[in-house]
Amino acid sequence: MSFKPVPVRRAREQVEVQLREAILSGEFAEGDRLPSELELAESFGVSRTTVREALGSLASAGLITKIPGAGGGSFVRVVDHESLGLSLGQSIEDTLKFGNISFEEIAHVRRLLEVPSARAAARKRTEADIETLRGIIDRQKEITVEDPEGPKIDSAFHTAIAEASQNRVLASLVFALHSVIRQVLFLNMSPQVAGATVRQHIAIARGIINGDEEEAARAMEEHLDYLDKLQVWREKSKDVSA
Amino acid sequence: MSFKPVPVRRAREQVEVQLREAILSGEFAEGDRLPSELELAESFGVSRTTVREALGSLASAGLITKIPGAGGGSFVRVVDHESLGLSLGQSIEDTLKFGNISFEEIAHVRRLLEVPSARAAARKRTEADIETLRGIIDRQKEITVEDPEGPKIDSAFHTAIAEASQNRVLASLVFALHSVIRQVLFLNMSPQVAGATVRQHIAIARGIINGDEEEAARAMEEHLDYLDKLQVWREKSKDVSA
DNA sequence: TCATAGACAAAAGTATGACATTAAAAAACC
DNA sequence: GGTTTTTTAATGTCATACTTTTGTCTATGA
Numbered sequence: 001m002s003f004k005p006v007p008v009r010r011a012r013e014q015v016e017v018q019l020r021e022a023i024l025s026g027e028f029a030e031g032d033r034l035p036s037e038l039e040l041a042e043s044f045g046v047s048r049t050t051v052r053e054a055l056g057s058l059a060s061a062g063l064i065t066k067i068p069g070a071g072g073g074s075f076v077r078v079v080d081h082e083s084l085g086l087s088l089g090q091s092i093e094d095t096l097k098f099g100n101i102s103f104e105e106i107a108h109v110r111r112l113l114e115v116p117s118a119r120a121a122a123r124k125r126t127e128a129d130i131e132t133l134r135g136i137i138d139r140q141k142e143i144t145v146e147d148p149e150g151p152k153i154d155s156a157f158h159t160a161i162a163e164a165s166q167n168r169v170l171a172s173l174v175f176a177l178h179s180v181i182r183q184v185l186f187l188n189m190s191p192q193v194a195g196a197t198v199r200q201h202i203a204i205a206r207g208i209i210n211g212d213e214e215e216a217a218r219a220m221e222e223h224l225d226y227l228d229k230l231q232v233w234r235e236k237s238k239d240v241s242a
Numbered sequence: 243m244s245f246k247p248v249p250v251r252r253a254r255e256q257v258e259v260q261l262r263e264a265i266l267s268g269e270f271a272e273g274d275r276l277p278s279e280l281e282l283a284e285s286f287g288v289s290r291t292t293v294r295e296a297l298g299s300l301a302s303a304g305l306i307t308k309i310p311g312a313g314g315g316s317f318v319r320v321v322d323h324e325s326l327g328l329s330l331g332q333s334i335e336d337t338l339k340f341g342n343i344s345f346e347e348i349a350h351v352r353r354l355l356e357v358p359s360a361r362a363a364a365r366k367r368t369e370a371d372i373e374t375l376r377g378i379i380d381r382q383k384e385i386t387v388e389d390p391e392g393p394k395i396d397s398a399f400h401t402a403i404a405e406a407s408q409n410r411v412l413a414s415l416v417f418a419l420h421s422v423i424r425q426v427l428f429l430n431m432s433p434q435v436a437g438a439t440v441r442q443h444i445a446i447a448r449g450i451i452n453g454d455e456e457e458a459a460r461a462m463e464e465h466l467d468y469l470d471k472l473q474v475w476r477e478k479s480k481d482v483s484a
Numbered sequence: 485t486c487a488t489a490g491a492c493a494a495a496a497g498t499a500t501g502a503c504a505t506t507a508a509a510a511a512a513c514c
Numbered sequence: 515g516g517t518t519t520t521t522t523a524a525t526g527t528c529a530t531a532c533t534t535t536t537g538t539c540t541a542t543g544a
Binding site: 052061090100106 | 266267272291294295298299302303304305320321322323325326329330332333334336337339340342343344347348350351354355358409410411412415
C-alpha cells in the first residue's frame with residue numbers, strides 16, 4: 001500500500017487553480033469578465049469569502065483586475081511582457097531592500113542585456129521604432145533636470161530599444177532592471193549628468209537608426225560605463241534600502 | 243485651490259503597504275512572526291477580513307508564509323534570489339501560455355545570460371563551486387533518461403554556474419528562464435540527446451574548473467547551439483501553451 | 485520513567501449575513 | 515437634448531460564529 005503524501009489542499013487553493021486553469025487555457029479571453037463572486041461561490045459550492053481569497057490571489061498574480069461598482073467585476077487581464085516587467089521590477093526591489101542582492105549585481109546584468117539589445121535593435125529596428133526613439137529623444141532634450149517625467153523618459157528610451165530588438169522577454173527584463181536602478185540613479189541628477197546622458201542617448205540612437213550594430217553597441221557600452229563611473233551605487237544604495 | 247485627485251485607497255491596501263513597509267524596513271526580521279490576525283485587526287482598527295486580505299497579498303508576493311495551527315501565524319520569509327527566480331519563472335510561464343511571448347525569445351535571452359555567466363564563473367569560481375559542479379555531473383552521469391530527477395539536475399547545473407559567477411540576480415534569471423524552457427525540452431528526451439548533453443556539460447565544467455574563460459564560454463555556446471538545433475521549440479510550444 | 489493518548493488552546497481557514505462604497509446605467513427633470 | 519438624480523449591480527468591509535490544523539500540556543498506564 002503506497003499512498004502518495006498529498007499536502008492539504010485548502011478550499012481557497014482548489015478554487016484558485018481551477019480559475020487559473022480556466023483563464024490560462026483561454027476559456028476566458030483577455031478582457032472577459034468572469035462571473036460575479038456570488039455566482040462563483042454558488043457554482044463552486046463554497047462561501048463568498050473563499051472565492052474572494054482565490055480571486056485576490058489571482059489579482060496579485062496579475063491574472064485579473066477587480067473593478068467595483070455596477071458593470072464591474074473580475075476581468076481577465078492582458079498578461080503581456082509589460083506587466084511581466086512591472087511585477088519583476090517590484091520583486092527585484094523587494095529583494096534589494098532585504099539586502100539579499102546588490103546594486104552592482106543588477107547593474108552588471110543590465111549590461112549583459114542592454115549591449116546585445118542595442119546591437120539587435122540596430123539590426124531589426126522598424127520605421128516605427130525609429131520614430132519612437134526620435135520622439136523620446138526630442139522630449140528628453142526639452143525637459144529640465146527637476147522634471148518628474150525625467151526618469152520615465154529615460155526608462156522609455158531603454159525599453160524602446162529592447163522592444164526594437166523584437167524580443168519581448170528582453171524588453172521586460174530591461175524594463176524591470178532599469179526601473180529598479182533609476183530609483184537610485186535619479187536621486188540627485190545634476191544638469192551636467194543630464195546633458196551627458198542625452199548626448200550618449202543620441203549616439204546610441206544614431207547607431208541604431210543607421211543600422212550600425214557595432215556603433216550602437218559601443219555607444220551603449222560607453223553610456224553604461226559613464227553611469228557606473230558616477231559611483232552613485234555605493235552611497236545611495238544605503239539610503240534606499242534603509 | 244488645487245487638490246490633486248488621489249485614487250481611492252482601499253483599507254486593505256493601506257494595511258498592506260504598512261505591513262510591507264514594516265517588513266522591508268527590517269522592523270520584522272527574516273523568520274520573525276508577525277502578530278496574529280486578531281491582534282493586527284485591533285491595532286489597525288479594521289476587521290479581521292481586511293487584515294487577511296492584506297496578508298494574503300503579501301503572501302502571494304512572497305514576503306510572508308502563513309502557517310495554520312497553534313504556534314502558527316504569518317512569518318517573514320527569506321526574500322532571496324531563489325524565491326525571486328521561482329516567482330519570475332511562474333510569471334514567464336503564464337505569459338507564455340497567453341501567447342504573448344515566444345519560446346524563441348526566451349531561448350535567446352537565455353543565451354545572452356548564460357554565455358557571460360559561464361565566462362564569469364570561470365573567473366570567479368571558488369573551491370566550493372567546483373565541488374558542486376562535480377557533484378552535479380556525477381549524478382547526471384548515473385541517472386537514466388526516464389528519471390524524473392533529470393530536469394532538476396539539469397537546472398541545478400546551469401544555476402550552479404550562474405551562482406559561481408557571484409551574481410545572484412544573474413542566477414535567479416538563469417534559473418527562471420531554464421525552469422520554463424525545460425518543461426518543453428524534457429518532454430521527449432532520447433538517450434542520445436541525454437548523452438550529448440552530459441558530454442557538453444562536462445566540457446563546460448572543465449572550462450570553468452580550469453579557469454579558462456574562453457573555453458567555458460565556447461562550450462556553453464556549443465551546448466546552447468545544440469539545444470536550439472533540436473528544433474523542439476516550434477512543435478512543442480503548441481502542446482504546452484494549448 | 486517514559487511513551488502514549490486524550491484534552492486543551494491558539495491560530496489560521498471557512499461560512500454567513502449584513503452593511504458600505506463605488507460606478508455604471510437608467511430614469512427623471514428641466 | 516443634455517443634465518441631474520435615482521436605481522442597481524457589483525466589489526469592499528464588517529461582525530460573529532464555526533471548522534480545521536497543530537502545538538502543548540496532562541493524565542494514564544506499562
